[in-house]
Amino acid sequence: MNGHRMSGHNDLLVTGAAVHGGESADVLVRDGRVVAVGPDATGAATETDLERVDADGLVLLPGFVDLHTHLREPGREDAETVRSGSAAAAAGGFTAVLAMANTSPVTDTGEAAEHVLDLGVAAGLADVRPVGAVTKGLEGAELAELGMMHRSRARVRVFSDDGRCVHDARVMRRALEYVRAFDGVVSQHAQDPALAGPGACCHEGEVSGRLGLTGWPAVAESSIIARDAELALHTGSRVHIAHVSTAEGVEAVRWAKRRGARITAEVTPHHLLLTTDLLGSYDPVFKVNPPLRPQEDVDALREALVDGTIDAVATDHAPHARHDKEHAFPDAAFGMLGLETAFSVVHDVMIASGRMDWALLTERMSTAPARIAGLAEHGQHIRPGSPANLVLVDPRAEVTVDPGASLSLSRNTPFAGRTLTGRVRTTILNGRITVADGEVRP
Numbered sequence: 001m002n003g004h005r006m007s008g009h010n011d012l013l014v015t016g017a018a019v020h021g022g023e024s025a026d027v028l029v030r031d032g033r034v035v036a037v038g039p040d041a042t043g044a045a046t047e048t049d050l051e052r053v054d055a056d057g058l059v060l061l062p063g064f065v066d067l068h069t070h071l072r073e074p075g076r077e078d079a080e081t082v083r084s085g086s087a088a089a090a091a092g093g094f095t096a097v098l099a100m101a102n103t104s105p106v107t108d109t110g111e112a113a114e115h116v117l118d119l120g121v122a123a124g125l126a127d128v129r130p131v132g133a134v135t136k137g138l139e140g141a142e143l144a145e146l147g148m149m150h151r152s153r154a155r156v157r158v159f160s161d162d163g164r165c166v167h168d169a170r171v172m173r174r175a176l177e178y179v180r181a182f183d184g185v186v187s188q189h190a191q192d193p194a195l196a197g198p199g200a201c202c203h204e205g206e207v208s209g210r211l212g213l214t215g216w217p218a219v220a221e222s223s224i225i226a227r228d229a230e231l232a233l234h235t236g237s238r239v240h241i242a243h244v245s246t247a248e249g250v251e252a253v254r255w256a257k258r259r260g261a262r263i264t265a266e267v268t269p270h271h272l273l274l275t276t277d278l279l280g281s282y283d284p285v286f287k288v289n290p291p292l293r294p295q296e297d298v299d300a301l302r303e304a305l306v307d308g309t310i311d312a313v314a315t316d317h318a319p320h321a322r323h324d325k326e327h328a329f330p331d332a333a334f335g336m337l338g339l340e341t342a343f344s345v346v347h348d349v350m351i352a353s354g355r356m357d358w359a360l361l362t363e364r365m366s367t368a369p370a371r372i373a374g375l376a377e378h379g380q381h382i383r384p385g386s387p388a389n390l391v392l393v394d395p396r397a398e399v400t401v402d403p404g405a406s407l408s409l410s411r412n413t414p415f416a417g418r419t420l421t422g423r424v425r426t427t428i429l430n431g432r433i434t435v436a437d438g439e440v441r442p
């Protein structure tokens, strides 16, 4: 449990917010929970000890949940710490983040998972849940201590070797069999290493030929998705596909769902907006794994996010120190920042364009990721009794992305200078404001 922090106020009264994007109402929060919604909210507030948040024109949603965040602590605290990453998460409207296991040391034991959990509680800015490695040291050979991680205080339920694919089918089968006992899930970085290396650094297609870069093909992704769907059917276990990036990958997930596999999938904001067109600059800020793809893939991903083939948006927030990014394109590190810009990108691409409504955005950014990760205190419908993990967003405000203003320790955002419609205003964790207008609340 997060320690109860005194914010100086017992009650928080959010006035005039469009709750879930619908009717505007007042919402009263007390002791970490929503206690009243609507006309009685104001009356129930204790006048002496009340903080008011004027939310006229703003939309109130359950806080966002990120299934895919890289926090770099322990090991690379120069790129991100649990605290700086949690601050970036809160600034982006996230109340919970799943911290990937590819740290140094790798999160592959119960103690390592508890360490990340404790750092998250100490930072107090987001509910930080460690993802456990599938294999020891992410080596792909021997299963990590999956059961111990689940039975630890961290209660790990999501396992991933992310950054690497669990490519050995026998290992993947064993991992799936193992996690079924506690309704765990394996999140797969779907990419056949035999088709995606060595030296691959961009999408294989017209663009790799034109730029003289080594590419990797869509089939490296879709073939692993198809295999893992078969393994999920065979074992009856849950598999989750991280950062789907291709139309072929989408088709494989669609086919797997039709067959009744227990499969879910995520897409990143950058794969919903950016294309290979940006690579002409050879700017390593656009180097990411999986790579940016052509417009046809982007179109397929948007469609899949609407029709439910893709269940969730996940950021794949991947901070990197300047000296790891400032290389020639083939030698630079893979990865992009994502937490602070995710909502603005998804709002701009999916809501402002009329492709999605607030209910669907809530499902994809809060409800579904909370369900996949088994986080009962997040992604809940806003009503009396629900946990006060909330976000207020301004659908009309524009944001021009300024890397210098980021709360991350890294600066590798691919959206620098872009103007997007839709802005996160205030994030509320356990009834307490964590970030308001980009400023962390002490």
Ligand SMILES: NC(=O)N[C@@H](CC(=O)O)C(=O)O
Residues within 6 Å of the ligand: 070, 102, 162, 163, 164, 189, 287, 288, 289, 290, 316, 318, 319, 334, 335, 336
């Ligand atoms: N996405 C990336 O380009 N990089 C991630 C690893 C990953 O998510 O595959 C990282 O850890 O930097």
Ligand SMILES: [Zn+2]
Residues within 6 Å of the ligand: 162, 163, 164, 189, 242, 243, 289, 290
């Ligand atoms: Zn990955």
